[in-house]
Amino acid sequence: MFNKLVQFAARSLILSGGVLISISSSDPQGVAANAGQFQGQGYFDHAPRLVRSAVSMSAARTPATYQFTISVPQDAGSPLQAVRVLQEKNVEILSLNPDRSRAFLGDSFAGGTPVALSAIGGSRPVDSNELTVEFNPPIAPGQTVTVSLDVSQNPQLGGIYQFEVTAYPAGNEQSGVPLGVGRFNIYNY
Template sequence: MKRAIVILSASIWGVAAPGVMAIELSDGTVWFEKSPRLLKITTTYSQIYLRGSTYYFTLELPQDVGEQLGKVVINQRQGFEDIRFKLEDTRAFVETDGERGESLTIEETTQDAQTGAIAVTFGQAVDPGTTVTVGLRPIRNPITSGAYIFGVTAFPAGEKSHGIYLGSRSIRFTEGDEIDSRRH
């Protein structure tokens, strides 16, 4: 059984902002009311076999998403080889008008041994109305050129939350020495 919880928030002027609906099941599982959006995936360097790259995954949490963002799971879905990451170098930040803003604290970054999925849990949940970018650092870019596809799933904050798959995007690695012009 679903039940809706109305969350009222106050603005800095003391006037109550419109309520946001959140979905919570009777067992305590929390869902987003509306889906966050995967905006883009970019890399600082797209040359094969290069060290020092960062892959950026940018998500938007609409104001009416209903819950704070607690965790992002990133999974390589396709590519000629499995890319390995330096989990301890994971970073995250808020974006404002496409510019890097405040850094976000990451509580932990883990990788599932069977699926390879990387879970990035935020130290403090991210509020609706925020654009968030997560940066993963590979040990090196893949040896083989081509498109490598990554899927992204977002989870609301809380002990028991249901994730929403946001979709996938690709990074194309080449043999040249191209630098991604959308570098962060």
């Protein structure tokens, strides 16, 4: 077993962040890594990018939609299965509304082709500041998707509100790739 691991390590390069890239496409002894998969688990060869975050209304105490646009590169190696949005700690925690969550192809508030969601919410308690949406089918490499999350109202207090965005490849619900932070300025008018 140790020899197989050494042989596998000699054919692979581990980059910071735990992304595994195969240099060899086959292994005569049965230790192989196909593009986008390792031991049956999906992974990204090239991670998606958070290209835009926007809020429909920036006034405190008003209903709003928070949008996160993600581009899946052509050479991603795996489709995008799910996205998790988590509000960073702040004076006020927003409750994201899973019932009004949606997604579409493209990157503007005008919307685009709707994308079906197979699951919304994930394992989240009521009034959580975290929401996961799962695409059905997954978003193919080369496409851009926008996730729209509604809140009943913006925070009572103006300020900067930040949301961590994490992408999950098809076939791997365990290994999300952090895409960055969506940042919204909410104002007291």
